[in-house]
Amino acid sequence: MTAVLVIEDDDRIRLALLLALEEEGYAAYGAASAEEGLRRHQQEPADNILVDLMLPGLDGFECIRQLRRDDDVPIVVVSARDDTHDIVAALEAGADDYVIKPVAIKELSARLRALRRRARAASPVSVQVFGDLEISAEAGEVRVSGRPVALTRTEFRLLCELALHAGKVLSRQQLLQRVWGYDTGDERLVDVHVGRLRQKIEQDPANPRHLVTLRGLGYKLQR
Amino acid sequence: MTAVLVIEDDDRIRLALLLALEEEGYAAYGAASAEEGLRRHQQEPADNILVDLMLPGLDGFECIRQLRRDDDVPIVVVSARDDTHDIVAALEAGADDYVIKPVAIKELSARLRALRRRARAASPVSVQVFGDLEISAEAGEVRVSGRPVALTRTEFRLLCELALHAGKVLSRQQLLQRVWGYDTGDERLVDVHVGRLRQKIEQDPANPRHLVTLRGLGYKLQR
DNA sequence: CAGATTCATGACAGTTGCGTGACAAAAACG
DNA sequence: CGTTTTTGTCACGCAACTGTCATGAATCTG
Numbered sequence: 001m002t003a004v005l006v007i008e009d010d011d012r013i014r015l016a017l018l019l020a021l022e023e024e025g026y027a028a029y030g031a032a033s034a035e036e037g038l039r040r041h042q043q044e045p046a047d048n049i050l051v052d053l054m055l056p057g058l059d060g061f062e063c064i065r066q067l068r069r070d071d072d073v074p075i076v077v078v079s080a081r082d083d084t085h086d087i088v089a090a091l092e093a094g095a096d097d098y099v100i101k102p103v104a105i106k107e108l109s110a111r112l113r114a115l116r117r118r119a120r121a122a123s124p125v126s127v128q129v130f131g132d133l134e135i136s137a138e139a140g141e142v143r144v145s146g147r148p149v150a151l152t153r154t155e156f157r158l159l160c161e162l163a164l165h166a167g168k169v170l171s172r173q174q175l176l177q178r179v180w181g182y183d184t185g186d187e188r189l190v191d192v193h194v195g196r197l198r199q200k201i202e203q204d205p206a207n208p209r210h211l212v213t214l215r216g217l218g219y220k221l222q223r
Numbered sequence: 224m225t226a227v228l229v230i231e232d233d234d235r236i237r238l239a240l241l242l243a244l245e246e247e248g249y250a251a252y253g254a255a256s257a258e259e260g261l262r263r264h265q266q267e268p269a270d271n272i273l274v275d276l277m278l279p280g281l282d283g284f285e286c287i288r289q290l291r292r293d294d295d296v297p298i299v300v301v302s303a304r305d306d307t308h309d310i311v312a313a314l315e316a317g318a319d320d321y322v323i324k325p326v327a328i329k330e331l332s333a334r335l336r337a338l339r340r341r342a343r344a345a346s347p348v349s350v351q352v353f354g355d356l357e358i359s360a361e362a363g364e365v366r367v368s369g370r371p372v373a374l375t376r377t378e379f380r381l382l383c384e385l386a387l388h389a390g391k392v393l394s395r396q397q398l399l400q401r402v403w404g405y406d407t408g409d410e411r412l413v414d415v416h417v418g419r420l421r422q423k424i425e426q427d428p429a430n431p432r433h434l435v436t437l438r439g440l441g442y443k444l445q446r
Numbered sequence: 447c448a449g450a451t452t453c454a455t456g457a458c459a460g461t462t463g464c465g466t467g468a469c470a471a472a473a474a475c476g
Numbered sequence: 477c478g479t480t481t482t483t484g485t486c487a488c489g490c491a492a493c494t495g496t497c498a499t500g501a502a503t504c505t506g
Binding site for chain 4: 376377409411412415439
């Protein structure tokens with residue numbers, strides 16, 4: 001899921017944006033000042049940042065500069081001011097786009113998508129690490145203690161699904177639904193594939209450390 | 224010098240934009256229709272393209288799609304229509320930005336700069352090396368262990384597409400889409416061309432080291 | 447403790463995915 | 477216009493994968 005951070009001091013506007021973004025399928029969270037925004041982004045890096053220009057304390061321009069200092073995240077200015085000078089200054093400061101409030105959420109969403117398309121092209125492959133287990137969804141590659149392991153498509157999908165919800169239990173029904181697309185079916189099928197997956201990714205398949213069974217509940221992937 | 228191509232059918236607006244862009248220090252040239260624009264861009268590739276949506280013949284959306292088919296040049300839509308639906312559609316088609324006419328030249332210039340900053344970061348290096356395999360996209364040349372190899376156009380495009388996303392899996396669907404422009408089609412077509420490509424670039428085509436198959440997922444190019 | 451659940455695992459047959467060679471249509475070339 | 481090259485389609489065969497089942501172990505329940 002794509003995380004979007006909204007830095008905007010007006011509570012109503014911020015909440016409206018957050019709600020609309022969530023509606024569009026983003027994981028959205030907010031900050032009421034530049035300082036808070038910078039802090040939150042440091043704790044939990046966003047994939048996109050929306051920022052207002054008129055902020056109490058540190059203003060939007062300075063906020064953008066500070067973000068840009070050590071991050072390449074796509075930044076969109078959402079401002080009420082339709083002023084060439086502001087637009088130029090914001091873009092010069094390092095913003096990627098500038099939209100005028102009020103903005104249609106569909107447009108905003110499309111602009112965010114276009115930006116991420118650009119940003120992603122340059123980004124290296126992302127890897128999820130679970131101790132000695134490394135998963136790179138984009139490269140279609142899984143490593144155990146650095147050694148590449150060959151997984152079948154179903155095993156790979158299953159692992160990705162579990163990794164996506166790392167630390168959380170997924171029932172066999174949920175897995176059937178998400179990995180196989182079955183609305184109904186034999187839950188034993190999941191067991192079999194979990195077993196095969198364990199043979200490949202666990203040091204001791206009989207005593208799994210990552211892919212553990214929660215009797216009566218389902219399976220989960222942990223560190 | 225940065226070259227900007229302006230695709231706009233209204234003579235006055237096009238000339239005004241060209242003059243203003245030259246004032247800003249760009250090398251600007253124009254086209255009065257999508258067809259002419261595509262042709263001119265092919266002859267003399269621009270660093271940025273401005274395009275109007277309402278064009279005689281091929282419309283702006285289609286123009287964008289055709290440009291995107293084999294180029295990653297930053298595209299800005301300059302339109303009189305302030306309509307969310309148009310904006311979303313243009314961005315979906317592959318545009319990077321959308322501004323409403325009339326637009327301040329300073330703003331336009333700043334947006335172009337911001338876009339190029341992104342595009343440059345994402346632009347693939349002209350020569351990519353994968354062990355004994357060297358790809359020079361601009362020169363249209365491929366070498367294996369220093370020896371030049373003759374590829375057909377499709378093989379070359381396929382290789383470039385894979386190289387562009389080096390290390391990442393591309394599904395047959397994605398390749399059909401990106402290399403052939405087919406939205407739908409027989410996926411075996413990809414297999415065949417991958418096979419032919421392997422004959423030319425792999426030391427041992429039966430055991431490929433660079434262009435590897437990920438069963439059920441697709442193909443990827445690696446070092 | 448006995449019976450009932452729940453899960454792990456090995457075997458197996460049917461299915462799928464992929465590589466390859468052959469061939470005709472289409473395009474490029476001279 | 478004929479020749480050569482490239483492209484897309486097809487069919488075949490092998491290897492790998494998938495899903496089902498049976499069996500037995502582990503765990504829960506009363």
